[in-house]
Structure formats: structure tokens, C-alpha cells
Amino acid sequence: MDMAVNRRAGARIGVLVPFTNTNLEPDMALLCPKGATVHVARLGGYDVDAVPDAAQMAGLGASSIDEPLRLLGGVRPDVVLYGCTSATLAHGDAFDRELAATIRETTGAETVTAAGALVRAVQHFDAKRVAFASPYVPSLNDLGIAFLRQNGVETVSRADVPEDLGNYGQGAMTLEDIVALGERADSVRAELLVLSCTDMRAVEAVAVLEARLAKPVVTSNQAMVWAALQILGLPHNGVPCGALLAAAG
Helix, strand or coil: CCCCCCCCEEEEEEEEEECCCHHHHHHHHHHHHCCEEEEEECCCCCCCCCCHHHHEEEEEHCCCHHHHHHHHHHEEEEEEEECCCCHHCCCCCHHHHHHHHHHHHHHEEEEEHHHHHHHHHHHHCCCCEEECCCCCCCHHHHHHHHHHHHHCCCEECCCCCCCCHHHHHHHCCCCCHHHHHHHHHHCCCEEEECCCCCCCCCCHHHHHHHHHHHHHHHEHHHHHEEEEEEEECCCCCCCCCHHHHHHHC
């Protein structure tokens, strides 16, 4: 029997995730479509004890991913998700596209970056003006807003967290924290709310925020799954996660 055909599921989703991230994998388990499996490799390249500011995240984005990518390639993924938004936000749109191309060439798999998925999701709604929030330090939020601007999206309102959160602090934000952050970020001019960060439990806040704000909410992990569904030609598994995934069927 051809082992390449004898698969447990019809599609394999590979994920590269920063090694302290504790929320991307549960989100992938929650949103993984039927007919697919998720396979994860962890990324180093940053100081676990330092605040993940613009310099730290730029360092992560520029660090070598050769070994985790080689190991992830062992499962022959159909699509690879680069699961850190801020690592490429810190460098800009051109870097993000080049990194995706490198992963694609190395693995032979279609590739989606978290930052790129956010942009694609915003464009799906044809939104030109957005609100923006994340657990990042303000200077990194500035770079995220610049990244959106490079893709024709204007940020008309934003919210920063009141203190500099460490790597584990970002992941420890509660649902209530995230809903409050999203509400502070929103404004009447914003057509859509962007919640950036793969280690923020924003997926769980989408339905609440969309009901309160009466507009779409796009998050890093939700957007990556949506983009993967498009590539794989698979429907959403039905778990409620806002207008973006509802449109995926």
C-alpha cells in the first residue's frame, strides 16, 4: 500500500509556534476542520524572561527556523501556518511575504503567516478602517498598525494594555480582559476589530465582541484557520467563531 495515500485524515496542517505559546494549540484543536490533523513544531529565538517588545519579536522573526521546519516537514504537511503575528509585524509586509515564500519552498506546502492571514481576513470584509488591539507593548502595536497601512488598511482607533506583559502574561489574559480590551479599542469609525496575537485567547471572545460591537472581529488564530480552510477546500467545523468562519461554511 502506498504510505503517502494511507493517511489518517485527508489533510495535514503544520504549525510553527513560539515555544512559550500556550493558546495557539488549544485554538487549533477547537477549530480544526473535520478531515484534517494538526502537527506542531516549536520555535525558539527569543528570551523567555524578557518583555516581548519590538526588538525581541524582530529577533524571533529573523532567527533561523531551519531545524523546526525540517522536523515539521517530516509529516509532509499540506499547509504550514507560521504562528507568531508579531515576529513578522516587527519587520513589515515584504519580510512577511519573503518568510512565507521560504517556508513554501522548503516544505513544498502552501503557507500562511499569522500577520498575512489578518490582512487577508480584513480584505475579505472589504474593510478599509479598523480598530486594533493586542497584548503587545505600544511600540509593537505601532508596527502592527504600520503593517496594516502597508496593505491599504487604516487603523482609526486602538487600545494598548496598561502594563508591559511578559511572554506568559500575554497568554494569561482572561476572556474578560480581552473583551474589555476589544471594547476599548473600538470606535464608530471602525468597520472591523482586529485582535492580534496568537497567544491571546481572542478566539473565545469573538462571539461576545461581535454581539456587543455589531461588527466583524478578526483574530490571528481564527484568521489562520480560515485561510487554511480556503487552501485545503474544507468547511468550517461549526464551532461558533464569528462572521469570518461562518462564511467558510
